[in-house]
Amino acid sequence: MYVQDLDVASYRVRISGSGNVEGGTGYADHEDLNISGSGNIDLTATTGAFTLAATRSVSSTSGHITVSADSVAQSGAIATGATGAVAVTSDVGAITMADGATTTSATGSINYTAATNVALASIASTSGDLTLTATAGAITDNTAAESANLATAGQTTLTANTGIGTSG
Secondary structure (H helix, E strand, C coil): CCCCCCCCCCCEEEEEEEEEEECCCCCCCCCCCEEEEEEEEEEEEEEEEEECCCCCCEECCCCEEEEEEEEECCCEEEEEECCCCEEEECCCEEEECCCEEEEECCCCEEEEEEECCCEEEEEEEECCCEEECCCCCEEEECCCCCCCCCCCCCCCCEECCCCCCCCC
16 A cells, blocks of 8 residues: 555544555655644554565654554654654564664554564653563664663563563
């Protein structure tokens, strides 16, 4: 499933389907998954991957953002404001944030849960809790700059089956 620009006011956006949900692949000039607004955003690939290209974003000024797929490849930004929370779930494979990818919330919580590994770039909330879980794998650093991967004044919980630390 390919999704192009969506701009919504205060309504909920729900995109769901079998197969991949992709932003930034499959189109020559309009490789878009720029979803913005103040409502909740739910992106679900019931079977398949979620891919967000580096030049693309998913954002809400105050709503919750939920991404769920068999695997998640995030190169772009996921952001919400106010108390909006972010939940990214990979129920079969890994969540891989490319170097430079960001996930932010003003004061809401951010949860990343993968069936296997979580490779991190940058996740930040001013005061919301951060929870990262690699159920059958590891949580690793996927940044070249070696800057902080996680930032919050809230609680941070990391849980991994095979380790937490450097990449590779």
